[in-house]
Amino acid sequence: MNAMVMTQAGRPLQMQDLTLPAPEDGQVLIEVSACAVCRTDLHVVDGELTDPKLPLVPGHEIVGRIRSAGRRGSPFAIGDRVGVPWLGWTCGACPFCTQGLENLCSHARFTGYTLDGGYAQFVIADERFCFAIPEKYDDVFAAPLLCAGLIGYRSLVRAGDARVLGIYGFGAAAHIVTQVALHQGRTVFAFTRPGDVKAQEFARSLGVQWSGDSTALPPSELDAAILFAPVGALVPLALAATRKAGIVVCGGIHMSDIPAFPYRLLWGERQLVSVANLTRKDAIDFLSLAAEVPIQTHVKKFFLDQANDALAALRSGNLEGAAVLIPA
Ligand SMILES: [Zn+2]
Ligand SMILES: [Zn+2]
Numbered sequence: 001m002n003a004m005v006m007t008q009a010g011r012p013l014q015m016q017d018l019t020l021p022a023p024e025d026g027q028v029l030i031e032v033s034a035c036a037v038c039r040t041d042l043h044v045v046d047g048e049l050t051d052p053k054l055p056l057v058p059g060h061e062i063v064g065r066i067r068s069a070g071r072r073g074s075p076f077a078i079g080d081r082v083g084v085p086w087l088g089w090t091c092g093a094c095p096f097c098t099q100g101l102e103n104l105c106s107h108a109r110f111t112g113y114t115l116d117g118g119y120a121q122f123v124i125a126d127e128r129f130c131f132a133i134p135e136k137y138d139d140v141f142a143a144p145l146l147c148a149g150l151i152g153y154r155s156l157v158r159a160g161d162a163r164v165l166g167i168y169g170f171g172a173a174a175h176i177v178t179q180v181a182l183h184q185g186r187t188v189f190a191f192t193r194p195g196d197v198k199a200q201e202f203a204r205s206l207g208v209q210w211s212g213d214s215t216a217l218p219p220s221e222l223d224a225a226i227l228f229a230p231v232g233a234l235v236p237l238a239l240a241a242t243r244k245a246g247i248v249v250c251g252g253i254h255m256s257d258i259p260a261f262p263y264r265l266l267w268g269e270r271q272l273v274s275v276a277n278l279t280r281k282d283a284i285d286f287l288s289l290a291a292e293v294p295i296q297t298h299v300k301k302f303f304l305d306q307a308n309d310a311l312a313a314l315r316s317g318n319l320e321g322a323a324v325l326i327p328a
Pocket of ligand 2: 102
């Protein structure tokens with residue numbers, strides 16, 4: 001049972017009784033209208049990503065409106081709609097930042113991990129890491145673009161100009177990347193957990209040419225594969241399905257151990273690479289592409305106080321598309 005919080009006057013606490021935190025110079029206060037639930041949230045909640053800020057508000061696929069800015073001359077006006085992604089702050093001075101790899105900044109801070117995130121009614125964010133959302137997307141449908149879309153897009157770019165693309169793990173990121181890849185004229189094959197007929201049908205409904213079990217070989221060799229499922233055992237399977245000089249991209253932030261595999265799977269100049277985080281350029285490039293595609297995000301809405309139910313649904317694999325939390 002929820003305990004009711006009372007004011008000093010003896011009546012139940014209302015939103016207007018709360019004092020909102022003031023954003024500092026360079027920050028904005030955002031009223032959250034939707035926050036999508038990412039697998040990384042599970043890795044944070046489950047302790048697989050170590051040293052989070054504690055206590056912590058998770059959530060890094062935030063859509064909301066600016067309520068106040070910490071300085072004059074902020075690029076945003078009150079009421080502007082913005083999205084806040086996983087990368088929440090970078091130092092701008094380390095060798096990675098100065099070489100266009102701010103995704104690898106040694107001092108980076110991450111929304112919903114080392115900064116408070118969007119499982120909340122309000123969030124404070126660095127204005128440099130807030131992005132305008134294309135108008136055609138409603139808040140709820142835009143939220144999954146902020147990580148599933150963005151990091152999925154960085155993974156797709158890493159896959160180069162692959163014409164035949166295999167996607168392993170058909171969840172939130174895959175369903176967005178598939179639509180972008182098809183828009184670019186690529187052929188997509190979708191691999192799911194063995195026997196997950198529902199996910200395989202979902203993938204076909206989006207237009208993939210073939211979908212099947214991750215243990216199966218596709219109808220033709222892959223030019224590149226992207227792994228979104230956090231399952232290390234998929235790495236040798238994806239390498240086996242990929243042609244010589246092809247690329248296997250690991251798109252997740254966490255993965256179970258990769259089992260030993262024979263060198264012949266890598267030989268033939270195949271490349272095995274990972275994608276970490278995102279840069280602001282990724283956000284700008286992807287959101288302008290999203291304005292053009294248009295991407296249909298499949299979402300399941302949960303109220304904010306059902307956040308644990310949303311996480312449980314994601315953990316059990318019982319979600320088609322992306323879970324999105326809405327403040328009541
Ligand atoms: Zn994420
Ligand atoms: Zn840096």
